[in-house]
Amino acid sequence: MVERFQGSGRVKEGGFLATHKRDFLAHTSGGDYKHPADHITMNPALANFSAPDVQGTLVLIAAYAASSGTGFVSVGKLGSDGYAAGTYNDGSAATPTFREALIAAIADDRLQNGGVVFILSGTYKLNTTVDVPAGISIMGEIAGSIINGEMIEQPMFKFSRSIDIPTIGGNSGSGELSAEVGAPIDESRLLNITLTDNLDGYIGSTGQPDSTMQTVPMVQIEKSARVYVENVKFIGRVNNGAVPDRGKTLRAIGYTSGSTTGSYLTVKGCFFDGLATAINFGPGEGDEDHLIVDGCRARTFGSEASGIGEPLASDCFVAMSECNAILTNNYHIGVNSTDSKVSRCFVVESLVSGAAVRMVIAGNSGAPSDNSSTTAKLFDSNVGIAANLVTVQYGNNWGGSVGNDWVVTVGENADGTGDNRFSGDFYGAGAIDLLLNTSYQYPTTVIVNPGTYTITENGNAYYKFIGNKVKDSIPIFEMDLGAGAPTDGVLSNRAFKTGPVLESIHFRSNIAVTSSYHSIMPQMSDGTDVDDLLRVTNCVFENCTLSHAPNTTAGTNKGNISVINSQFKQTGDFSDGMGILLPRADNVVVEGCVFTGNGLAGAVGSFSTYASTAWVITDLKPRYILRDCSMSLHGSTVSNISSTNESYFRLDDADGDVLIDNCQIVVSNDYQTRTTAIDSGIVSDYFSHVYVRGDDVDIRNSTFHSPDQMFTESAADYPLPGVEIHPQSVLHMSHSSFIDGGIACKIGGLAADLNTNQRFASIDNCSFFRTASANKSTSIFDVELDPTANAAGTTFSVTNCTFSGQSKALSLEPYHPLLSGYTAHGTVQIFARNFIVNFKDNTVTGGTNTTEDTLLQHGVVVINNFDDAGETTDSDYTAPINVFGNTIHNVSSYTSATATDNAAALWVRGPEINISNNSLTTENKAASAGNFVGCLCIDNRDSVTGSAPPTMVSSNSFGNTTVAGAVSTEVIVAYIRLLATCEADGSIINNTYSSPIPDGTTTTTVQDDTSSLIWIITQNKNQTDSCSLRGQDGTIVLGDTSDLATVGLGPNVTASFVQIRVLANAPIEFTYDVADAGSPIYMQWLLPLFGLIPYGTTLIDATVDVIVDATPDTVKTGKLAIIDKDFTTETLESNTNLTTGSTHTLNGILAGTFRALPGSNTILYLQLQIHDSVAGIGTTVSEMTITYRW
Structure with missing residues (x-):
């Protein structure tokens, strides 16, 4: 003990410090606490080790510990x-x-x-x-x-x-009895x-x-x-x-x-694999031996001997000498190798003389080797069955093939706790690794219970993994392959190979311990032939790629790949990877899958660095189906482009049939425009957002929303195609939406596109539109087809589609590797050399504006089936362009000082053009600086095979109005322009123009720049026209109120009026040759509108000249008017006094309500009245010019 300071006991200690030096040293050295254990009181005492002091308590604890471990x-x-x-x-x-x-x-x-x-x-x-x-x-x-x-x-x-065997007493003179063996x-x-x-x-x-x-x-x-x-x-x-x-x-x-003495063996709940046989129980003591095998699972390989005559005991599950046995509830199968001969489950290989044994064989199941040459039996003997061997067999299902595949079960919990305790053949986080180490070259199905399993082994191509989903939980494979693991050979990911079936497994790269993306690679082939199915169902791939190396070994079986209801997500914790990478096969189906997060959705098919060059397609064509899938980059980016895939998603096989049905591939779940490049650092390698190529391509009921960005090629910038499609023979697109993108949709661009004699393209009930105006290009739909196999009769049809675009100043033109020298630029542009182009019943709203490379021809819709690359060669065939029933509206801001530059709602070039029943309007917002702004530009050309037939433009409606029908702020130059390069005649008939002035004089109907062609331009609504009438037209009546004989027409005429028919096509000439003492003398020229001007037209104006050679004394008037057939009501009169030697013009602008229709009572007539003339007066009436509006 430490000696402490002892004071004097006085109240004051004469100035000593409150803490004495000795006290301080006692405290800092711990001397106060260095007491023997028997001096320290236990307060309170421990309940199970009750002692008054610490020493006693520790003695009790030591005694307990020493006795507990025995x-x-x-x-x-x-x-x-x-x-x-x-x-x-x-x-x-x-x-x-x-x-x-x-x-x-x-x-x-x-x-x-x-x-x-x-x-x-x-x-x-x-x-x-x-x-x-x-x-x-x-x-x-x-x-x-x-x-x-x-x-x-x-x-x-x-x-x-x-x-030593214990005795149990009972000595009757010959020694004590031994205990049971x-x-x-x-x-x-x-x-x-x-x-x-x-x-x-x-x-x-x-x-x-x-x-x-x-x-x-x-x-x-x-x-x-x-x-x-x-x-x-x-x-x-x-x-x-x-x-x-x-x-x-x-x-x-x-x-x-x-x-x-007898032997006892009990085997319960055990697992056997990779063995010739599982158990050989051969003590040979007969009824003294006891064997129990219960609830075990085994796969045995047997002898696999090259010859025959092997003992059955070498090709079974359990071999035994004659014994008492209980063999229940076991599952056993024989492996299926080329020489496997497992044909028995249980075999008695030796008999014991005098033994009387009993066997119970119940509830066993499984199957022998498929190619075993020996008849399969559940129970048999190598040496025959003795009479004293009694067996009871019931409830067995061994020998059938139904439900008797080899299955291994894995559970997570190794401590026997939780919902999954003892729930498999293998347990624990490392159970999958253990299983993979066995490396058997035979298909095995592994049932995996929920839990998290760490995977450090490289995989095994023969193991199928099926997760046992419990409520919402599926097993998780935490991928943690080492740096030396093999890679997938394409993406350089660490590769984990499995068998051809994966179901309800969540694969994820382990963020905590690795920076490597993993590829999960179910295998279809062992290097010779392909299995008929690779199936992935209800799996999750988190920062992992589901992939398969491209097949380069020709297979002989039919290959099918099916990926159903699985999720692919990238969290951004790794460098961006790819969700799915699948090769060519006879059938590839990706259905009900969801792709989210950063990076690429994936690639499917055979192309460039991922080509299945040696695959034998058994049904001539591979087939690819993408159905009910969602791929979203909402809130995410792409920061790493694989050399295998230069698009967010690629489905590519030039030999395959492609179907995309009911899918959504979007960059924003709410379709908000993404104008910033998904990642500006990779723009030069990102050539399209979605890339689709196939022999037959069918896209239906799908939505594509793409980033509005550009890419760079040969130092030039081009708008990024949202969806780029390359059909080799057939294209069908229906009921789908294409939103944003540099270009929402591009079709073609390869010489092989639609390059067979059977080719055609049909696009119907689709929509193409932009959600904002900050676009990279005016174009939203671009077609570039110039196939080398120039077969006649191939068709490109667009029907019942909606296009809604917005013009952009300095718009980027689409990239055209085939038609690099194309002239025109449009919201919708179709360049399809030698194709019959049908553009029918579509609604298009777009704009024309200046382009970055100063293209001179602009249209909201541009159709050209004539030009090749650089526009150097005429088209090979007279293939028509048919534009029927469309509504096309152009919001034009295009200006140019060059008269040959054009901006129109529709711009067409081809050898045969038919434009009918369309509404073509231009809302002009910029005054022309010399260029043409209007509704239609036509450039019809001769083909190589001959002259083009006449172009027909009929029954269309042309307007210079807004979408709401209001007059544009700026006038257009003309409704239609015939370009100077036209090489064929045509007709512009029965169209309607929306001029606000009834006679249409405010806007030129047709600007005809052709020099030697004859175009028929007639019967166009709001188009004014005229005709000239002479004496043989209508009816001429002469008369007065008393006696016509004085007129000089003959003494026997007594009627008041005489109708005169003028037969010559000449002016009307007659003479008033007598003086009239009181009654007026009349001349009337009656012209019924119906029959004289075209049916249904409306009279606008009539003009006639009258010349008299003397001046009448009293009445001297001329009148041009409209009168009804009863001559009771006159309207719109035009009167003048006739004077000698003058030419008198009678005309008037009419109200436009008089139309040439059957049953019309409308008559145009000219009346001249002479009264009180002093002498004969010569009168000449010229031809009448009538102006009317269609």
């Missing part, structure tokens, strides 16, 4: 791998190997009378047999304890029999552990991993021992190489010599 010793592992240390440890100085640690544990004093050696989680190596005395049990931590045997033909464990006192157990043969392939010849126990069992048991085996996985190894007579692990459990 019969239980653990073995662990030292090192940096994170395993826990045990009582004895692999890697310690005292026991440097696992075998030494195990032997030390077995020899521990606490196990003198038997006990348990507990193997802590870890992977241990064993290369020499461990002898297990009777009464000792070996137990592991279920999936966590793995012992790998590298044995060189010796068993891993040998279980010994008990030497195999009494529990000498039982040994093997529990909850995994035993493998050369799991890591360390032992092998010529570089190949070999089995190390081909002539001995993995576990050997002495005769007369009692052994209980439960929940043990026995995983053997099958040697690589030729199948006949190949080496493999002999069996899991076998027997060796011992005593002649």
Whole structure:
């Protein structure tokens, strides 16, 4: 104890410090607390270790600890791998190997009378047999304890029999009775552990991993021992190489010599694979031997002998000597290799004389090898069945093929807790890795329960993984392949290979431990032929690519790839990757899948660096179906473009049929325009957002929303196609929407596009539009077709579609690698050389504006089937362009000082042009600086094969109005322009023009720049026309009110009026040759409108000249008027006084209500009245000019 300061007891200590030096030293040195344990009081005392002081309490605790560990010793592992240390440890100085640690544990004093050696989680190596005395049990931590045997033909464990058998009294003179053979006192157990043969392939010849126990069992048991085996996985190894007579692990459990008393073996819930046979129970003591095999699952390979006559015991699940057996609820199949002969489940290979045994065989299922030449039997004997062998068999289903595939089950929890406890053949986060290490070259289905499994092994092309979905949970494969893992050969991702079926598995690259993207690669081929199905269903690929290398080995079977209801998402935690990469096959179906996040959605097909060059397509054409899929870049970017795929999504096979149905591929879920490049750093490599190529391409019921950005080619900028389509023979697009993009949709651009004799394209009920005005290009729909196979009669049709674009100043023109010298630029532009082009019943709203490269011809719709590249050669055929029933509106801001520059709603060039029943309007917002602004530009050309037929423009409506019908702020130059380059005649008939003035004089109807062509331009509504009438037209009447005889027409005429028919096509001339004393003399020229001017036209104006050679005295008037047929009502009179020697013009602008229709009562008439003339007056009436409007 520390000596403390003792004061004087006075109130004041004469100035001493409050803390004395001795007190301070006592406090800082801890001397006050260094009390013996028996001096420290327990307050309060512990309930289970009650003692008054600490010393007494510790004594009680030590006694408890010493007594509690009896019969239980653990073995662990030292090192940096994170395993826990045990009582004895692999890697310690005292026991440097696992075998030494195990032997030390077995020899521990606490196990003198038997006990348990507990193997802590870890992977241990064993290369020499461990002898297990009777009464000792070996137990592991279920999936966590793995012992790998590298044995060189010796068993891993040998279980010994008990030497002493207890007696139970009953001495009647010949000694006490012995306990029943195999009494529990000498039982040994093997529990909850995994035993493998050369799991890591360390032992092998010529570089190949070999089995190390081909002539001995993995576990050997002495005769007369009692052994209980439960929940043990026995995983053997099958040697690589030729199948006949190949080496493999002999069996899991076998027997060796011992005593002649009975043997007991119980095997429950165990798993066997990679073995010739599973169990050989052969003590040979007959009814003293007892065997129980219950609830086990096994796949055996048998002898695979090249000859015949192998014993049945070499090709079965369990072989046994005659014994009492309970064989229940097991599942066993024989492997299907080229030489497999597994034809029995249970076999009795030897009989015991005098034995009377009973066997129960119930609830077993499975199947033999498919190609076994021996009749399959559940139970059989090599040596015949003795009369005293009684078997009971019921409820077995072994030998059928239905539901008897080889299936392995995996669970997550190794500690027996939670919803998934004991839920499989293998347990724990490393269970998949363990399974992959077996490397069997035979298809195996792995059922995986929910949980998270860390994957560090490179995969196995023969394992199908099927997740057992529980509520909303599916198993997660945390991908963590090492840096030395093989790559997929295309994307340089670390590759994880699987069998051809994946279902309900969530694959994700492990963010915490790796920066590498992974490729999940289900395999269709082992290098020779392809399986008929690769199926992925209800899976999730997070920062992983679902991929398959392009096939370069010709297969002979039909290949089918199916990816259904799966998700592909990239979180941005890695460099951008690709969701899906699938090769050519007979049928490729991607259905109900969702792609989200950064990076590329994927690529499917055969192209460039991803070409399946040697694949044999059994049905002539591969088929690709993308149905009910969603691909969204909403809020995400693309920062890494693969050399394999220069688009966000690519479906590409020039030989294949492509169907895209009910899909959405968008950059914004609310269709908001993305005008900033998805990633400006990759613009030069990003040539289209969605790229589709196929022999027959069919796109229906789908929506494509693309980024409005550009790409660079040869130092020039071009608008990025949102969807770029290359059909080789047929294209059909229907009920789909194409939104934004530099160009919303581009078709063609390759010489092979629509380059067969059977080719055609049909686009119907689609919409193409922009959501904002900050666009890179005026164009939203671009077609570029110039096939080398110039067959006649091929068709490109666009029907019932809606196009809504917006003009852009300095608009980028689309990139045309084929037609690089094209002239015109439009919102909708179709360049399809030699194609019949049908553009029908569409609605188009767009604009014309200046372009960046100063193209001179502009149209909201541009159609050209004439030009080749550079416009150097005439078209090969007289292929018509038919434009019917469309509504096309042009908002024009285009100005140019060049008279040959044009901006129109419709611009057409071709050898045969038919334009009918369209509404073509231009809302002009910029006054012309000399260029043409109007509704229609026509450039009809002769083809190579001959002159073009006349162009027909009929029944259209032309207007200079807004969409609402208001007059444009700026006038247009003309409604129609015939370009100077036209090479054929034509007709412009029965069209309507929207001039606000009834006679149409405010706007030129047709600006005809042709020099020698004759165009018929007539019957156009709001177009004015005229005709000239002479004496033979209509009716001429002369008369007065008294006596016509004085007129000089003959003495016998008594009527008041005389009708005169003028036959000559000449002016009307007559003479008033007598003086009239009081009655007026009349001349009337009556002209009914119907029959004299075209049917349905409206009278605008009439003009006639009258010349008289003298001046009448009293009445001297001329009148031009409209009168009804009863001559009762006159309207719109034009009167004048007639004077000598003058030419008098009678005319008037009429109200436009008088039309030439059947039954019309409208008569145009001229009346001249002379009264009180003093002498004869000569009168001449010239031809009458009538102006009318259609």
